[in-house]
Amino acid sequence: MNLSEIISKIKTKKWKNLDENVILEKIDLFLKRNPKTDIEKLTEKEIRPIIKFVRQELHRSYGAFQSDVYKRNRLLNELKKETPNNERNKEQEINEIKLKILKTHSSTRERLDLYDEIKKDLANLIKNKIILDLGCGLNPLMFDENKIIAAEFNKDDVDFLNEYFSFANKKSKAILLDLTKVENIEKLKEYKVDVIFAWKLFDLLNSNIIEAIMNLDAVKIVSFSTKTLGNRKMNSPKRKWFENRLNAMNLDYETARFESEIFYIIK
Numbered sequence: 001m002n003l004s005e006i007i008s009k010i011k012t013k014k015w016k017n018l019d020e021n022v023i024l025e026k027i028d029l030f031l032k033r034n035p036k037t038d039i040e041k042l043t044e045k046e047i048r049p050i051i052k053f054v055r056q057e058l059h060r061s062y063g064a065f066q067s068d069v070y071k072r073n074r075l076l077n078e079l080k081k082e083t084p085n086n087e088r089n090k091e092q093e094i095n096e097i098k099l100k101i102l103k104t105h106s107s108t109r110e111r112l113d114l115y116d117e118i119k120k121d122l123a124n125l126i127k128n129k130i131i132l133d134l135g136c137g138l139n140p141l142m143f144d145e146n147k148i149i150a151a152e153f154n155k156d157d158v159d160f161l162n163e164y165f166s167f168a169n170k171k172s173k174a175i176l177l178d179l180t181k182v183e184n185i186e187k188l189k190e191y192k193v194d195v196i197f198a199w200k201l202f203d204l205l206n207s208n209i210i211e212a213i214m215n216l217d218a219v220k221i222v223s224f225s226t227k228t229l230g231n232r233k234m235n236s237p238k239r240k241w242f243e244n245r246l247n248a249m250n251l252d253y254e255t256a257r258f259e260s261e262i263f264y265i266i267k
């Protein structure tokens with residue numbers, strides 16, 4: 001079986017809009033871990049573990065956060081209809097639709113009750129600032145007052161956000177970018193921003209990428225979930241490895257802790 005046949009087996013349903021290079025990378029990872037595999041010679045049956053591995057990896061990197069993309073797009077159309085008549089009495093309806101949208105991504109869903117508190121706490125760093133939101137998911141929907149450059153490698157999210165920005169936050173844009181590539185972190189330098197968000201992202205990236213992001217010229221606000229995958233509270237929510245890295249880079253930081261998330265502010 002050849003490589004493009006394997007890719008087309010993976011690119012069904014949920015992954016049909018996925019950039020092929022992302023799939024190729026995961027296949028490469030499998031081959032690195034299983035160096036004796038000769039991919040061209042595998043039978044249909046022998047290919048199954050590769051497909052399973054790639055799907056698991058894709059799910060881990062970004063599928064795990066999405067719930068219902070169809071529902072989200074339907075809600076976006078509802079929101080679009082309401083927004084041009086953004087009168088006072090419509091405000092509540094608009095907020096309700098937005099809430100429903102934010103609930104379709106696990107990270108924003110977990111943070112819903114905390115946004116007011118977080119935004120208040122970070123107000124002096126965020127107000128009137130240009131934000132680069134890395135691995136943004138749907139988080140930019142909560143920052144309509146700001147200009148946002150929203151970077152994601154999930155094309156569905158990027159398309160969704162650009163559609164949203166086109167009527168709700170015209171100064172902002174979303175870009176499709178794989179943050180596992182150092183050269184893509186370099187590309188980010190073309191955007192002049194005040195603040196960089198990396199919220200619930202660094203557990204998914206390796207250390208040289210994290211270091212490259214930390215070297216970008218802006219205030220960084222980095223967050224980590226303090227809940228385990230099983231939704232329990234972590235015994236030790238601080239990320240010692242991250243603190244060690246910041247110390248090694250001679251970077252000062254402050255922390256802000258909330259119910260289910262810890263933030264590191266690096267100026």
Ligand SMILES: C[S@@+](CC[C@H](N)C(=O)[O-])C[C@H]1O[C@@H](n2cnc3c(N)ncnc32)[C@H](O)[C@@H]1O
Binds near residue numbers: 134136138154198199
């Ligand atoms: C845990 S979610 C956090 C979403 C958002 N930052 C938040 O906290 O609401 C991680 C996000 O990072 C994105 N992501 C994961 N790996 C990525 C990569 N290599 N490049 C760009 N985005 C990535 C995922 O698609 C997902 O939306």
